[in-house]
Amino acid sequence: MSHAKPRVFIFGRGGDSVGLDPAHEEDGESFKVCESIYDTLVQYQDDSTEIEPALAESWETSADGLTWTFRLRRNVDFHDGTSFDADAVLFSLNRQHDANHPFHEVGGPYIYWTDSGLAETVDQISRIDDYTIQITLTRPYAPFIYALTIPAFAIVSPTALKKSGEDFTNHPVGTGPFSFVRWDRNEKIVLKANKDYWGGAPGVDLLVFRAIPENSVRLIELQNGSIQAMEFPNPDDLPLIRQDPDLNIIEQAGMNVGYLAMNMDKQPFGNHKVRQAINHAINKNQIIEQLYQGLGIPAKNPIPPNMWSYDQTTEAYTYNPDLAKQLLRQAGYANGFKVTLWALPVPRPYIPNGRMLAEAIQSDLKRISIETEIVSPEWGTYLEKTKNGEHDMAMLGWSADFADPDNFLYYLLSKSSAKKPAGNIAFYRSDEMQSILDQARTETDTTIRAQLYRQAQALFQKDVPWVPLAHAKQIVIARKNVRDLTLHPISFKYLRHVKIKAD
């Protein structure tokens, strides 16, 4: 930063990061920054959800799927000058896995290590030589390699973490394209380009993440040119943004699903025909069109279209109130019934406005004589009570942690997740579904797995425990002179390629 003016890219976002010690983080705002500072063993390709090498140059699996051997990249340094090697990988992962590790207690819980299933499937992580490590599993776990892309499993500098301890979260050191400069809490995080990055130096000198909580103010900052890109505009501002000659809207299909779960533990939702009727009664396309302002696509499967194994051929339930009424009559509910409809109290990526969505659904259901009472307690209570099955119908959703259908289907629809507090809040208990999902989890051949997941989608379509609602797109608004900003369905690593064209 001596003579020439540094090329600065300021990214405006709604909130600050919670922490920058990746192993403990679980929120998008933290991972967004972590992905610029750290690398994982494997990562997604820039333009797809296929896996490519990162800190691991290559890897192989034993025939039984239990032993994974990773060969590590050489001549890579952490930002503090220490070298990356097998010991650093062991330190970063064993710290999460092994309760007896001397640095296990530093920080809080390892939320993703538990959540992603690695805590129970990983047996041992061991060193073969300076640049080779081996991970053995207790049972074959097909999503394993995808799970390793989660930013929480990034490789941290052991030297730096030992030095900073609890404070590592404020002084992060990794091998990534940017190194940490400073963090003014709830204002901004400043990162500097790592010119020696193994993947090539980034396109800007400084990357700044600014917290600008108010959506409309963030947009004005962008229009004034004091920031170069931003996320989460007000949907109402989109028409204005489209007309602005200085701004570009960059879109990408997200990997998420918003759904309406029907609690099958409660009548009348145990009745198959009732669930079908409700699927026919909701004018999904029109509701999505109005509520998502072009940033959502109607869902027909429980997994999003950009997830591998997505079944294009699934026939969506059409909007047909007459057929819905007929199905209700056949089910013995010609005069309808009265149930509670739980509306999301907070905006989530997959459902931007739960209250309005609930009102639209309410009026559609009224047409087939189903009376609904909208319930919308605050978020903590909402999660607690829906996970304990107190609702009749409730909306909820999921954003992918990694690009594997298991990440959606097992948690949301397997019989084993119908145990309270449940991930499967439809309390859909199908032995057939469970056996398909179990099989797909242990099978290592991706072609066979994809077939199994298509079976799961067909079964879902037949049993309809939910009304699948929408897949939301993600967008970023950038100034016209910003180049090479393309979003990725899951990862935030795209910021490393960003460039600014000189005016």
Added chain:
Amino acid sequence: MTAYLIQRLLSMLLSLLGVSILVFWMVHLIPGDPALMILGERANEAALQELRQQMGLDQPKAVQYARFLSDLSRLDLGRSFRTKGLVAEEIGWHFPPTAELTLAAMMFATVFGILAGVISAINRGGFWDFATMFGALAGVSIPIFWLGLMLILLFSHQLGLFPVSGRLDALLDLEIERQTNFMLLDTLLAGNLAAFADAVWHLILPAITLGTVPLAIITRMTRSSLLEVLNQQYITTAYAKGLSQWIVVGKHALKNSLIPVITVIGLEFGYLLGGAILTEHIFSWPGLGSWLLKAVEARDIRPIQGGVLFIAALFMSVNLIVDLLYTYIDPRIRVPSATV
């Protein structure tokens, strides 16, 4: 005087103990499991258990309260579960921006409020009285959120006169070491006058936004209090002696009418120091209010408890200072002796 101070400080301590009980139980009574709030959609039984245990939520409430009090007696406010930071440090970081903003807002409100009040009072029934009272009515009724956005749209976006939000230009900021996190102080300590000017520039719109309601209240209070004083006989005497209006109002009337005005200023000041959530939100101002709001949203227990206690203590201190100010403004008011 000393005895009075000791008595006041002791009673403050007692009140704070009351606040600690209140805030402890309130946090536990509001719905929403803190562990669940952190885990969100992904919560499962194993993760919940582990987290509750780490947060100490599996202990009986009485044990939790006892631990809270014993930490407190050592002035240890604990650690945030969300950010893992020390609560005392986080308050130390987020209070200066709030204090800076509040001081600026109250300066604006006090100077212009008293001025407008005086103008209004001496022109009673006239055009200027009507105009300031109309302005004051508008000022108290205006939604802060709307006002802030309008100021930004007009002065920052359309006219380009002021920065949109934040405390300092992002690049200038890189040259400033945040020693105190009082931006005006830090820029001066760094000897960087350009940055200091920029910090003042950033402060103006939020200070006007935050100061508008107090401005209106102070204006009205000054007016009515001054009018009351102006009706007293000694004022008539002063006029009869042929003194000019400036002398009568400025020297004889104003000081005597300030007691209720000071009360209002003190209350508003204490209130704003607790954080002005809306103004902070609009102007991306990393103050105490938005910090506390985030803690509440996440049911992050220790920061909520520590933050509320801190604000309560602050409010009580400001009140004490105001009480002491009375004796200075009006010598007839005496500090009561401790025995009373």
